[in-house]
Amino acid sequence: MFKKILVANRGEIACRVFRTAKKMGIATVAVYSDADARAPHVLMADEAVRLGPAPAAESYLKADLILKAAKDTGADCIHPGYGFLSERESFARACAEAGIAFVGPPPNAIAAMGDKIESKKLAKEAGVNVVPGFLGEIADTDEAVRIATDIGYPVMMKASAGGGGKGMRLAYSEKDVREGFEATKREGLASFGDDRVFIEKFIESPRHIEIQVLGDQHGNVVYLNERECSVQRRHQKVVEEAPSPFVTPRMRKAMGEQAVALAKAVGYYSAGTVELIVSGADTTGESFYFLEMNTRLQVEHPVTEEITGLDLVEQMIRVAAGEKLSFGQKDVKINGWSVENRVYAEDPYRGFLPSIGRLVRYRPPAADKHQAPFGAQNKGTVLTRVDDGVREGGEVSMFYDPMIAKLVTWAPTREAAIDAQIAALDAFEIEGPGTNLDFLSALMQHPRFREGNITTGFIAEEYPDGFHGAPADEALVATLAGVAAVAAHDKAARARSIDGQLGHPLPAPTDWVVRVGKRDHRVALTDGVVTVDGTPLTEAVDYAALDRTARVGGVTVKVAPTRAGFTLTARGAAHKVRVLPARVAGYAGHLLEKVPPDLSKFLIAPMPGLLVRLDVAEGDRVEAGQPLAVVEAMKMENILRAEKSATVKTVSAKAGESLAVDQVILELE
Secondary structure: OOOEEEEOOOHHHHHHHHHHHHHOOOEEEEEEEHHHOOOHHHHHOOEEEEEEOOOHHHOOOOHHHHHHHHHHHOOOEEEOOOOOOOOOHHHHHHHHHOOOEEOOOOHHHHHHHHOHHHHHHHHHHOOOOEOOEEOOOOOOHHHHHHHHHHHOOOEEEEEEEEEOOEEEEEEOOHHHHHHHHHHHHHHHHHHHOOOOEEEEEOOOOEEEEEEEEEEOOOOOEEEEEEEEEEEEEOOEEEEEEEOOOOOOHHHHHHHHHHHHHHHHHOOOOEEEEEEEEEEOOOOOOOOEEEEEEEOOOOOOHHHHHHHHOOOHHHHHHHHHOOOOOOOOHHHOOOOOEEEEEEEEOEEHHHOOEEOOEEOOEEEOOOOOOOOOOHHHHOOOOOEEEEEEOOOOOOEEOOOOOOEEEEEEEEEOOHHHHHHHHHHHHHHOEEEOOOOOHHHHHHHHHOHHHHHOOOOOOHHHHHOOOOOOOOOOOHHHHHHHHHHHHHHHHHHHHHHHOOOOOOOOOOOOOOEEEEEEOOEEEEEEEEOOEEEEOOEEOOOOEEOOOOOOEEEEOOEEEEEEEOOOEEEEEEOOEEEEEEEEEHHHHHHHHHOOOOOOOOOOOEEEOOOOEEEEEEOOOOOOEEOOOOEEEEEEEOOEEEEEEOOOOEEEEEEOOOOOOEEOOOOEEEEEO
């Protein structure tokens, strides 16, 4: 077995590998950029080596620096994590040439599966179903239009070396192809150094299902069931679960056997994932097609660990050390259900724009300390697992992926695992950058998700006008009104208890008027009972002055004071609540409301990023929906469009300029 492992990565995946390595008695080495000098993965490792400046191209993507760090520290193996160098054939080969074990598949398998065009050809030869499409190189936009027309719309344009949702465009018409082909090429070149694009038929009502495979260096390959990854936004996975509510035992066997056949065809060993697109409209389960093979550990691997009881990182390390798999296909079981939500630094209330900044507060929900075999060891219970690589006071940087943490739950049933997610999301406290916590909770509560009736278009279909918070039922509104009144009473009582006041302290009001949304609620507090609109709450409100959260039965409510009341966050929405003593509430109608300024005439940067392109100049006439500018953030290009017909009055920024959030780019008239 290895003596020392270096993880050529950062954040939560580096911490994840270190946890298993320490359990196995293997010493650990971290590498870091200047932006990560005090990051948790650096502090967690036995040794740490600086690579270079913050940009990945000058640090985590420098294979020679990583190999030097391994040699200097005496590391005898390198785990690449995911992203960065994890699927670079050249890096795996360089490790072998340096005499350092690569904890992953052989270089030839990475090469064979890393090229999406060639991998589809290999898959077809191995007897794996493939999506109809054009697998050759496409010279220009005109040729792309001809190919797309021949295949038949809708089509998907994909960067050949792409992954992680980058370098992908859906086209329903020739106009979409002409507008998106070059952008797809640019994203492929910027993110992967390869601007080749291929086009394939888009499967309508598609489900994204992937098969986890694991092989050793002795020719043994097994599949570890499937994961459902259909809930995506802009082709980026948001929610994953295992097993899939759609897959039958017959489908699982057919998919798994094809995945194993493909792995064996390329001499694959270590952990890998065969991604499939499945027609949700075909209940026979026969309409599944090969998308790609990820020759690395997946972000969503925890849900597979939870239902199988296997530590995939440990298995990868043992395989890299030359050990045989200690189990066969018949030993792979499914125990319970697991769901994973990706907690991102993004603002769902502003179109999911990236959000960066310092984690002023970071308090994940209480998690269970896992000892393998994970969920399988705890039959009949509900488990919560948080895989993260951040800490309070740390910073979400513009240089790397915006994922903050992975929230994983396991339970005997799918419904119980989803309910555990809702409770854990309510308890997850993050302040600083915007996060998608509310959105994730809304997804978990959505009737269609709970029914398992999901496709890759689920988010776009259910939130066509963006996300505005999960709807609150009458019971939750009453709970929020009660919490607001209790918080206001405790705040008032605390203020009245300050020493040095004239006379005796006045009692805090017990009758309040609480406005939730557009409706006022009368709340009375008497002898520990909270009565809302004449009906007592069935559960006590557990709250003390200045607490950040309140608990009412099984509901956790985050409490943040505002000038006129509180912002109460629970069950997937933030509610701005106004609270007034009942005796003064009647006068509120006489207060003037501040009218917000009209910003519709400005094109404003919705996020910090780089102004890649400016498509208009002063004096130009623009029409509604016309592209005005392209802003790049987190290596993704975002097209900013005109909301109405107008004329460009002034231009305040120029291409190549770094923009701050809410910075004015141009003014319309």
